[in-house]
Amino acid sequence: MYSQHIQIYLAPTADARDTWMASMQHIAVEGRTYVLSANQFVKTxxxxxxxxxxxxxxxxxxxxxxxxxxxxxxxxxxxxxxLFGKEGVLIAEIDTDQCIKGKMDLDICGHYARKDAFIFQVKQ
Incomplete structure (x- = not known):
């Protein structure tokens, strides 16, 4: 999906572990995209x-x-x-220009992945 230059990554889940939050931060940084993670809050x-x-x-x-x-x-x-322990709505103002600015120093599918400048091969 990164190669499609996404600016907003939607990540619905039922996972409330700390590792999920870290994963969302990693995806945001790696893809230089905003991540909106909608996690379920459910009572019996x-x-x-x-x-x-x-x-x-x-x-x-x-x-x-x-x-x-x-x-x-x-x-x-x-x-x-x-948002833990209750139902609710999160709101944040986003600026998609930040996605472009971020790719100046990390662009895993752009200038970091140019096939004309970089070839990676593994010989077995």
Whole structure:
């Protein structure tokens, strides 16, 4: 997708671990793109009645997925979020010119990947 010069990377998930946030920052920096990660916040009471749940989630207020939505800029800075423990909407002002500026020092699919200037081969 980086070779398509994306400026906004959408990343919906149910993953609320710290490693997900780090992954979103990495994608933003590597692709010099904004990342909008929409993470689910779900309580037991929000699940369909016919969906079986372990006994530990018998309380309707039990949290199944804790959220963690965030917005990251092309340099890895978190602009909004992470939003944990509740439903909500994140808002951040973005400037897509930052994607272009960022590629001046890191452009993995542009000047760093010119086939006329760089050839990589592995001989076995």
């Amino acid at each position: 009471k929000n699940m369909p009645k016919e969906h079986p749940l372990p006994e530990e989630f018998s309380d309707p207020e039990s949290v199944l997925t804790n959220g963690g939505s965030l917005i990251v800029d092309p340099f890895g800075k978190i602009l909004a979020g992470p």
